[in-house]
Amino acid sequence: MSSPLSWGPPHPERADAARNRQRLLTTARELLSEAGPDSLTMDRLAERSGLGKGTVFRRFGTRAGIFQALLDDNERALQHEILSGPPPLGPGAAPVDRLTAYGSARIRFLTENEDIARAATEGRRPGGRRPPMSQIHIRVLLRELDLPGADVDVLTGQLASALEAPLLLQLLDAPEQDRSALTARFEVGWRYLVERVCGSTGTTAG
């Protein structure tokens, strides 16, 4: 049983729809490699694919959606390695090792697809994104902690990203839960993370 799990669209598309999606993705990649992300407009993509604008929007919903779709599509190979490739990325290794392996793989994947990832994430660059308050504050505190072997700058980013809006909003989107309970969970989760990372790990073993 390779059990492909449920990582496919739960609702299979009609044959022509699938064909058009493929055509659109291909054209998108062409435009991208020919003239960069800015040249990839919905109109142009539609026309050059020989399809209607409506179709493009039906498929991807949003301009960012196209880049997201491209990214997802490129991610398929990685997905396959995880499901049925060799360890430690694939099954068979210890969970911790699979976790670190997955992280490395994903980081490499993102750097290889930097331009697409960038286009999928940021709309336009609103100018100088100075590091926000969170990062400055967290960095200072981490430095005071003086964690041996830690890359403070990287760790700062990692912790800060756990306090960014998208994560919390995603949790809040969970249906039929009451807010206060969710935020409480989130706060406890944060405390857990901090304690683990900045860890009084040795104290218990004494």
Place this chain on the structure above:
Amino acid sequence: MSSPLSWGPPHPERADAARNRQRLLTTARELLSEAGPDSLTMDRLAERSGLGKGTVFRRFGTRAGIFQALLDDNERALQHEILSGPPPLGPGAAPVDRLTAYGSARIRFLTENEDIARAATEGRRPGGRRPPMSQIHIRVLLRELDLPGADVDVLTGQLASALEAPLLLQLLDAPEQDRSALTARFEVGWRYLVERVCGSTGTTAG
């Protein structure tokens, strides 16, 4: 001197510019509370502030920039508490405690400003955001690890957010560094995080 540190714009604005920024923020809040985020268009904001559209864009660069600015402005109070409020949020407590306190404060801040945060982050909702591959995979592995006292769902989100595009892209934006070194750092950082969290913490103490 409460030493305001360097958390202000490093380049002071002209008096009229400052006044206009304030006017714009106020109007933005009015529009927001009167008719919701969707009603806040650049044109409307400009007109209702009695200013030109160019001014709005000069100030905020982008529609999302307005919401970001609103958020930043609302965050000022929190900022002040951190710099000179009572512990554990303010100075005087142990760094770890300040970290957890900061996290809690920020989480509460975000929930209180949910609508603005949402508008600042997501452009439009591209439809059903099913949880991406990262989360599914990480969640499975975390469950296998069976960490005592951990909220797996929350922890999943936290770890996944450390592998999301924005964080890596931000690091890659650092000037005059070579890519491979940065990604290597990032990979090491990830390994560090995973080991800390999923911790073979007791093993060293044995």
Place this chain on the structure above:
DNA sequence: CGCGTAAGCGGGGTAAAGTCCGCTTATGTC
């Protein structure tokens, strides 16, 4: 094989974002 129907398609229309560049005005200097 023909029919019903729901999914998919098309492309014109609208409103909003973001750009440009000449004009205005704050601010520092003599």
Place this chain on the structure above:
DNA sequence: GACATAAGCGGACTTTACCCCGCTTACGCG
């Protein structure tokens, strides 16, 4: 207080995302 100059301003203009809704077509069923 007049001047020089650089920052700020305005609003017409262009481009583009995104919506709408009648038409077309794939595909399951009898």
